[in-house]
Amino acid sequence: MRKSLFSFSLMASLTLTSCSTVLNNLPGVYTLxxxxxxxxxxxxxxxxxxxxxxxxxxxxxxxxxxxDFFHKNRWDYVYSIKPxxxxxxxxxxFLVFKTKEDGTDRLVGMxxxxxxxxxxxxxxxEEQVIDLPKREVDHTxxxxxxxxxxxxxxxxxxxPKNAPxxxxxxxx
Numbered sequence: 001m002r003k004s005l006f007s008f009s010l011m012a013s014l015t016l017t018s019c020s021t022v023l024n025n026l027p028g029v030y031t032l033x034x035x036x037x038x039x040x041x042x043x044x045x046x047x048x049x050x051x052x053x054x055x056x057x058x059x060x061x062x063x064x065x066x067x068d069f070f071h072k073n074r075w076d077y078v079y080s081i082k083p084x085x086x087x088x089x090x091x092x093x094f095l096v097f098k099t100k101e102d103g104t105d106r107l108v109g110m111x112x113x114x115x116x117x118x119x120x121x122x123x124x125x126e127e128q129v130i131d132l133p134k135r136e137v138d139h140t141x142x143x144x145x146x147x148x149x150x151x152x153x154x155x156x157x158x159x160p161k162n163a164p165x166x167x168x169x170x171x172x
Contacts, residue, residue, distance in 0.1 A: 031084040037065050038077045040093050045114040052107045054097060061095070073097040073105065077112075 064075035
């Protein structure tokens with residue numbers, strides 16, 4: 001009885017293991033691309049400079065993935081991606097801060113899979129300026145709504161209909 005139970009469990013485990021291996025490597029089967037962690041690239045690392053405070057680093061890099069309780073002056077950025085049908089790729093960046101005399105935490109070092117550049121960073125602006133033509137409006141929204149109910153929008157019945165409306169200058 002024990003021998004048959006052992007052989008059955010051995011056969012079942014081999015079958016399940018081989019099914020997962022076969023199913024993962026079938027051609028034409030779509031698998032999802034899985035991204036986890038903070039997206040970290042070389043351009044972000046190149047913007048970092050020594051003596052930046054935590055707020056500046058947070059603006060460039062985003063929130064750290066891990067803040068170690070035992071190493072409060074170290075921020076860990078971990079990014080892993082598993083493209084469909086390929087091996088997983090993991091990239092890490094660790095930023096080290098030191099508290100200065102004035103009480104601020106400043107960036108003093110980094111290590112991991114990225115190396116900072118010595119060249120100055122010139123970040124091109126992606127903003128575009130578009131000139132829009134001035135919109136000419138015959139009636140304001142309020143005038144159109146009151147016009148639906150038969151109101152002209154003015155209480156002054158002595159003024160002619162084609163006379164220009166008086167403008168009121170409001171303080172800014």
